[in-house]
Amino acid sequence: MSNQRTRFILDQLPLRGVHVALEQVWQHIVNQKDYPAPIAKALGELVAAGALLAANLKFDGTFILQVQGTGVLKLLVAEATSEQTCRGTARFDDSLTIADDASLQDLIGEQGQFVLTLQPRQGEMWQGIVGLQGNSIAQMLANYLAQSEQLDSDLILAADGERAVGMMVQRLAGQEMAREDWQYVESLLQTVNREELLATDANTLLYRLFHEQQVRVFEAENLEFACTCSHEKVGNMLLLLGGQEVGQILLEQGSVEIACDFCQQKYVFDEEDVKTLFGNDVAAAVRHELKQ
Template sequence: MMQSNQRTRFIFDDMPIRGLHVHAHEVWQHIVQRKHYPAAIQRALGELLAAGALLSSNLKLDGTLIVQVQGQGILKLLVVEATSDQTLRATARWDETAQIDPQASLNDLLGQNGMFVLTLQPKDGEQWQGVVPLEGEGIANMLMNYMARSEQLQTHIALAADENNIGGLLLQRLPEAELNDEAWQHITTLAETLTATELLNLDAQNVLYRLFHETPPRVFAPESLEFACTCSRGKVSDMLLLLGGEEVGNAVAEEGSITVDCDFCNEHYTFDEQDVNALFGMDIVAAVRTEKARLQ
């Protein structure tokens, strides 16, 4: 049985070209089983998840790479977070009242003025962010355009996703290294023959043999990828403190409790009257009720 949740690096010893292959099943299932995504949005999110797994392989510091696609149409946001600990999580936001064609293109979903945002959040140090308009059809083309524009690196990316698996392949010319354009064209032409079905169902060994058996690359030991969500009750408590006692107290006074849902893992964090009073160190709910009675 094919090994899932793996990212595999490779390099061509006779050409300054590096590459990555990624395939994941369980990681993807953690995400799609927690929220009902329409087929077109599920496909786009899966492709972005594969892209995040590929791009995060270059993280040199402890931290998180956040890859976002933002739109103003039916689809508002796709976001993937990939960490230096080889963990992944992802979610999407869209107009859940809309009827969405299963075959709708990403551009149709995003509408006008879509943006691609890449954010690097090191555990220690300053955050870096790059923002560019979306160019091209589909996640792979948008990313290739981004890489050419922002990093000036020739890159080939292939991505695929269905309800079961995600897959991705990245080829990149090494910076500051001479490479015959004809050689790069030959390698990328071979890569373009890879089908979505193969990307979703073949492991790295079979994909690389299928594409490059005449000039086989050197393949490194695969890395394991895992789903992990960084949400916690403590982080939600911090968020409620930032909202302030009046807003939180009003919500609990009216509803009896306040519940915060994690967009990524769909975990529910509920705080009742006793919880919020302990959080704020006073009977904040009683204070809100007293103030309401005074104003009536």
């Protein structure tokens, strides 16, 4: 399986699809933090979904999926780029006990939202914010795609500690499809259980599901983990925090240390670094304020 994304079309139905399987990439992501099993599962499914949806990107840039919650789970983030890279992370309240069988709704709490962002390297960013409709990442995304793109779409997703896998099918834009044909495709996808999805390679699974519709499978493309964090980006974040807050941290801790949520790379800014960043001595300014 490795880390591959495989596109396919059906000759006898107006459908296209994508299969993605992540092994080393997913293991690199999930091993960054000590995730409880239900949160790791949700994050893996979101990362797989991001890689699926990014296959349709028509620009040079990044596709970002976020699930925001008010329960023990605060944030899930998955990013996939037009350069075949992806990354992901989750934030949660680690002071609370999370049951191994906790559902996604249990984790999110009473209120939550889905945020989808298209961030091109050039041009304007686009962002859509919708409520969470469904009991799984797959259901939520299928509902969103049906409403926003007006296209029949269905996804199956699964993740454990070793793999994050997913498959998506969509009706081709501008082509009609009988309702019973679409329902038949949906029923085929629902025959794939979690264990089979995680254990079966793309070609085998696609043949099993769609050989009667003459599935055409294209050459797979390799995906990689890549983090876009940098000293410059962390510096920009500190500028957004403001000199007052950064100066206080300097006085309390002697330096400002930031760890990237995605890759755990640490960035340390001492007093001279901060002075250069802000163009003035923010620590001295805070020190003077405290004396006053």
